[in-house]
Amino acid sequence: MDVVWMLPLLLLFPLLMWTSSTFLFYFKKFFYVAWMMLLALLGIPVCLLKSGGRDVENMRVIRAMVRHVKYFFGLRIEVSGWEHLQTVGPYVIISNHQSSLDVLGMMEILPDRCTTIAKKELVYAGTVGLICWLSGIVFINRKKTSDAKSVMADAAKTMLDQQIRLWVFPEGTRNQNGDLLPFKKGAFHLAVQAQVPIVPVVFSSYNSFYLRKEKQFNSGTIKLKILPKIETKGMTSEDVSSLSDLSHSLMRTAFLEISDSVPQSNGPLKH
Ligand SMILES: CCCCCCCCCCCCCCCC(=O)SCCNC(=O)CCNC(=O)[C@H](O)C(C)(C)COP(=O)(O)OP(=O)(O)OC[C@H]1O[C@@H](n2cnc3c(N)ncnc32)[C@H](O)[C@@H]1OP(=O)(O)O
């Protein structure tokens, strides 16, 4: 072939490679959302038949339906510290939050009678919003602290009355900066108000397989480390800051320990 023809092809090749990995990124994200929407559509009648309405027991339906989704994306989920979830009665699980993909790891270890705290916007997310509501997810308005506080105070009572566990993301938003954000206080007030233990759970960094800015979504491994529970019996609101600091430092240590030190989107991961 004439060298004049080769040149544009050679120039085009990296562009094609780039677009194909970018295309795959968007395709996988689209598929993830569409598949979850479809699963939720199928799950809603099951929930309604099982419990007739809003009930934490419906979380079992979500847990069972979501377990296979990791295989589509070539994701392995390695769990350690199972024994720390063998606590009787209610407790608050806290974990870091990197992406909506966290739902996959969450459903791998979700204990019975455990639901979560989520931003209120999620309730409007079509069939996913409806199945979340049916599963007793507690929706808070992050922009109105006073509302969020009173919803969480009610949740503390409900936890005890109905023996419910609650999963909270204390960073308060998704974060993939290679470290943990400072923690919001709600999860710790909740545990202290209900006088229940906190079980910290750490997801390893997704930066080795999933990079939002760089539009990379490859196969990979998510390590989930469940840490020993932290008791809150006898604590008051005075203790909330130190409880939050302790949890943050334990989780940050575990996060750095289980995450591969690969180049991060926002600078290198500090070890
Ligand atoms: C089959 C197919 C399935 C399909 C698929 C299904 C998926 C099924 C899984 C879904 C999974 C969803 C996953 C969603 C995940 C998210 O939506 S993450 C976002 C929502 N979650 C959160 O935000 C929780 C964490 N945030 C908090 O806890 C925050 O503290 C609050 C309550 C929102 C308040 O926010 P803030 O005002 O910005 O924060 P903060 O600085 O903590 O508080 C201000 C002051 O109020 C005080 N305060 C805070 N909370 C309280 C309280 N409760 N009582 C008294 N004082 C308090 C603080 O102590 C602080 O006072 P100072 O100590 O400074 O004096």
Ligand SMILES: CCCCCCCC/C=C\CCCCCCCC(=O)OC[C@@H](O)COP(=O)(O)O
């Ligand atoms: C107005 C709708 C807002 C939510 C739309 C989400 C639609 C997703 C549909 C299917 C995906 C399946 C599982 C989704 C559950 C996880 C939701 C999630 O991760 O919400 C983000 C929230 O933690 C923090 O939000 P910001 O980073 O503060 O923003």
